[in-house]
Amino acid sequence: MNKRPTCKLCLRPEKTCICKFIRPVENLVSLFILQHPQEVLEVKNTGRLLHLCLKNSQLCIGEDFGNIFFQEITSPDYYDILLYPDVAEEKSLGMCSPNPVDANHINNGDALDKSGKIRLWVLDATWRKSRKMLYLNPALQSMPRLNLQDCPSSIYKIRKAHSQNQLSTLEASCYALQKIEHGAVNYSPILEAFAAFVDQQQAFLPTSP
């Protein structure tokens, strides 16, 4: 039996605990993280670290969340937006076509006439799994969608530790919140801690020949 002591906060083995990278930040726009079960055990997983940093965030683990989940969670008090790239092939998969949101106009009142609070949803999963989560949850498909553009390169990419150009969940969420909140909150402490986190990950990797 594997009885390695586990940190109660970050749920990682104590040896690789990432709690020292937690930077508490009070985000204005709340964030809802839907984490794929496979991400939970992923060493590079940033969803939980992000959740531990952001005061106004929730994290749920699953793949198919079912209608009841969304009925209970979503309320007319919130304007729910999904952070997700534009995907042209979705229509061919029989999914609803997304309703794009322009982050620059989000606080001008046009999008928020009916409600005051914005809530951003993010899928913490690999690209393939995130598409499956979207496919399985029609409530997510019908959310207005925010597609991040002109974002800085991923720290993973800069560190050359990651083969994909994709931003991590942590980075994408911070940049999206920055955009929606028009820079009212400073996320650089989280992003800086994340850079240190990536360095630690690299230190654990076997050295290349």
Ligand SMILES: [Zn+2]
């Ligand atoms: Zn920990």
